[in-house]
Amino acid sequence: MRTTTGPDLAERLRAATTADLDREALAQAVYRAVAAHVPFDFACFATTDPATGVMTWASKTRSLGVGDEEWSALEYGAPDVNSFAEIARRNPPAGVLSIDTGGDxxxxxxxxxxxxxxxxxxxELRVVMRSRAAPWGAMALYRGAGDPPFTAGDAEQLGAVSGLVAEAIQRCLFGRETAPSAAPGDGPAVMIVDAADQVTHLSPAARAAIEELGGWDHGSLPANVLAVVATTRARAGFAESRTQSVSGPWLSLRGAPLDGAPGRHDVVVTVxxxxxxxxxxxxxxxxGLTAREEEVALLVLQGADTRAIAGTLHLSPHTVQDHLKTIFAKLGVTSRREMTARLVLA
Structure with a gap:
């Protein structure tokens, strides 16, 4: 495999991700930067819900000609070696399959x-893009016949830039004004997915929602829907994720088993x-707000003044003002009104 000279991976990624990128442009920038240091035959890049770890959007370096039913069932089903959920808990959050299985x-x-x-x-080499212990994305690299296996050094390189790429994902999703949430169509968006991951019932609004979630993929549901379906089956209970739609507004996907039994049961999904x-x-x-800063900011967004925030959180007004200064700096705003407009929470 080829090697490279010049900027290290972190430097390449910083240079490639400073622009105002959408998700696909960010994925392409990451592919190019990584390939210069860790060559691969195929790669996929995904964003994830930081609260649940469920995949919310995915990109591939080329089409594999199939949907993501099998992948989702394996990833979110029974425990397996180097699942993204397990890798997310590592430090650094990266792993090479040939190393972690002892060659088997x-x-x-x-x-x-x-x-x-x-x-x-x-x-396979996997890395989770983690910020403040929360998974904002993930990437997997693959090599084929005739290629040498990935090395521990390869994993170390990708693990070292996990936080940098997580921050780029955050900028991609929230670097501009947050699009207000909006319904994907008229009426409730509801679909029923059977044991073969085929849609048996679909409301008109759900049909529109599928397009907003990325559209059909080789006749299959979008990967973010399949991820929620597979997670629901694995838990035999409720599962959810939040993702930015194609047109911008944020949508919440919720899945629930129709019969409550484990296994390949039907799942109802609402959007x-x-x-x-x-x-x-x-x-x-x-x-990058801390938990306390989030509490202060949320109260500001609810219309509370400094005295009310101080009373609610048992802080002095001076401490509240100090928190506000830090919050404004992190959000890149100078006032409460600008902060509210920036987040667009109507």
């Missing part, structure tokens, strides 16, 4: 039953505008 990559069900037989991949409070916390966390 078939010990990983995902590799044995899906990646190797379907696509001929021989090794609704993301609640104001939920979007507020997500936006504030994306700007």
């Amino acid at each position: 990559v078939d010990a990983c069900r995902r590799h044995r039953d899906f990646l190797a037989p379907r696509f001929g991949f021989t090794d 609704e505008p993301t609640p104001r409070a939920s979007l507020s916390r997500l936006a504030l966390a994306a700007h």
